[in-house]
Amino acid sequence: MAGSNPTSSGYIQHHLQNLTFGYHPDNGLSFAHNAQQAADMGFWAIHVDTMLWSIICGVVFLFVFRKAAKAASTGVPSGLQNMVEMLVEFVDSSVKETFHGKSKLIAPLSLTIFCWIFLMNLLDLVPVDWIPELAKRIGTDFFGADPHHVFFRIVPTTDINATFGMSLSVFALIIYYSIRMKGLSGFIGELTLHPFSSSNKLAQLILIPVNLLLELVTLLAKPVSLALRLFGNLYAGELIFILIALLGLWQLPLHFAWATFHILIIVLQAFIFMMLTIVYLSQASEEH
Amino acid sequence: MNLNLTIIGQSIAFAVFVWFCMKYVWPPVTKALYERQKKIEDGLNAASHAEQKLEEANQQAEQTLRESRDEAAKILEQARTRSNQMIEEAREQARAEGERMVANARSEIEQEINRAKEDLRSQVSALAIAGAERVLESSVDEQSHREMLNKLAAEL
Numbered sequence: 001m002a003g004s005n006p007t008s009s010g011y012i013q014h015h016l017q018n019l020t021f022g023y024h025p026d027n028g029l030s031f032a033h034n035a036q037q038a039a040d041m042g043f044w045a046i047h048v049d050t051m052l053w054s055i056i057c058g059v060v061f062l063f064v065f066r067k068a069a070k071a072a073s074t075g076v077p078s079g080l081q082n083m084v085e086m087l088v089e090f091v092d093s094s095v096k097e098t099f100h101g102k103s104k105l106i107a108p109l110s111l112t113i114f115c116w117i118f119l120m121n122l123l124d125l126v127p128v129d130w131i132p133e134l135a136k137r138i139g140t141d142f143f144g145a146d147p148h149h150v151f152f153r154i155v156p157t158t159d160i161n162a163t164f165g166m167s168l169s170v171f172a173l174i175i176y177y178s179i180r181m182k183g184l185s186g187f188i189g190e191l192t193l194h195p196f197s198s199s200n201k202l203a204q205l206i207l208i209p210v211n212l213l214l215e216l217v218t219l220l221a222k223p224v225s226l227a228l229r230l231f232g233n234l235y236a237g238e239l240i241f242i243l244i245a246l247l248g249l250w251q252l253p254l255h256f257a258w259a260t261f262h263i264l265i266i267v268l269q270a271f272i273f274m275m276l277t278i279v280y281l282s283q284a285s286e287e288h
Numbered sequence: 289m290n291l292n293l294t295i296i297g298q299s300i301a302f303a304v305f306v307w308f309c310m311k312y313v314w315p316p317v318t319k320a321l322y323e324r325q326k327k328i329e330d331g332l333n334a335a336s337h338a339e340q341k342l343e344e345a346n347q348q349a350e351q352t353l354r355e356s357r358d359e360a361a362k363i364l365e366q367a368r369t370r371s372n373q374m375i376e377e378a379r380e381q382a383r384a385e386g387e388r389m390v391a392n393a394r395s396e397i398e399q400e401i402n403r404a405k406e407d408l409r410s411q412v413s414a415l416a417i418a419g420a421e422r423v424l425e426s427s428v429d430e431q432s433h434r435e436m437l438n439k440l441a442a443e444l
Contacts, residue, residue, distance in 0.1 A: 038290060039290055041290075043291070043292050044292070045290070048294065050294050050298070051294060052295050054298060062309065062313065063315070066308075066313055069314075069320075072316050072317050073320060102438070107318075108309040109306050111313070112302075112309045116302075124405045161295045164295050165294065165298025165301075165302060166298065167298070168295065229409045264375075
């Protein structure tokens with residue numbers, strides 16, 4: 001498996017590098033040929049593989065669910081429709097248990113988060129060399145690229161950009177809901193008048209910066225923890241798959257064992273991301 | 289591991305997916321679920337309603353049965369009383385008829401006896417006169433002796 005790469009560390013590094021497209025100071029608009037070039041591109045670069053696979057996952061999710069939604073009837077559901085309805089009911093009950101306000105957005109948002117993350121995580125179970133190897137063939141045969149320059153990571157959730165993309169969207173929703181439900185002054189009051197308050201005006205004035213600091217940390221910890229939890233779990237999982245792939249024949253039972261265990265992580269992380277989103281949004285829209 | 293434009297790309301993709309899901313996936317599915325729930329509820333209600341109706345019908349049937357049984361018993365009782373009464377009447381009639389017939393027979397016999405006595409009496413008196421004529425060899429004045437003869441006949 002590691003045959004085309006000289007060393008194990010090279011193999012691992014190759015597997016952990018995204019296919020980056022962006023503006024390089026020396027090469028112009030191009031694919032990065034190594035990690036250094038990708039770093040040089042700075043912010044204005046895009047991980048083509050992450051975007052491609054996450055969009056594929058999202059489209060698969062929406063295609064399947066749209067098909068079931070079109071066929072939805074009051075009759076006896078079967079097969080695919082049954083599965084879709086089960087998921088919808090599961091998400092719906094989770095939302096109703098936690099989020100007490102009324103919102104047309106929260107439930108579909110949660111469903112999208114759960115299914116999308118689950119599908120993206122699921123790609124982690126595809127043996128680590130299959131699709132990168134295919135990409136390498138296509139890259140070298142059709143585009144004349146150097147095999148060492150073709151990077152391809154198929155699991156979007158092992159890319160911190162993908163997880164932060166979602167968690168920052170959720171963060172924006174948290175702020176939106178906070179302001180919509182409590183008003184701008186209510187939101188600012190929540191940030192500055194908790195947890196310490198005093199009836200003495202002067203003491204209160206001194207406590208405001210302390211409160212603001214504490215509450216800002218709490219607020220900012222939400223998207224950061226949300227993104228890093230998912231990223232960390234999946235990144236570690238993939239790293240272990242890569243390490244197992246280095247073992248030669250022994251990788252077969254080990255891969256099987258880890259993949260079996262990883263199924264649990266995949267579903268669990270998708271569920272946690274969804275649940276925490278619901279919890280954060282319900283906190284945002286409730287008065288303390 | 290670099291943070292780059294992918295964040296924004298992912299956010300946009302995420303927003304689009306959520307929008308699509310909210311617009312085209314969630315409403316029809318939840319609507320179907322709700323409608324099915326309602327249908328099942330209606331079905332269950334109809335079933336319990338039908339059960340109740342069956343219960344009512346059973347009760348009514350039982351009541352009708354009980355009533356008709358009671359009526360039959362009553363009719364039977366009436367018939368029995370009536371027949372007893374008829375038998376009693378017939379018996380009474382028969383007894384009266386019998387008594388009447390016995391009384392008739394008795395009076396007829398009485399009459400017969402009396403007539404026979406009368407006959408005998410008149411014959412005896414004639415015989416006595418004849419015997420007395422024979423004895424006296426003379427005719428007896430019937431007229432003069434009639435009173436005596438009648439007295440004699442009465443003693444017989």
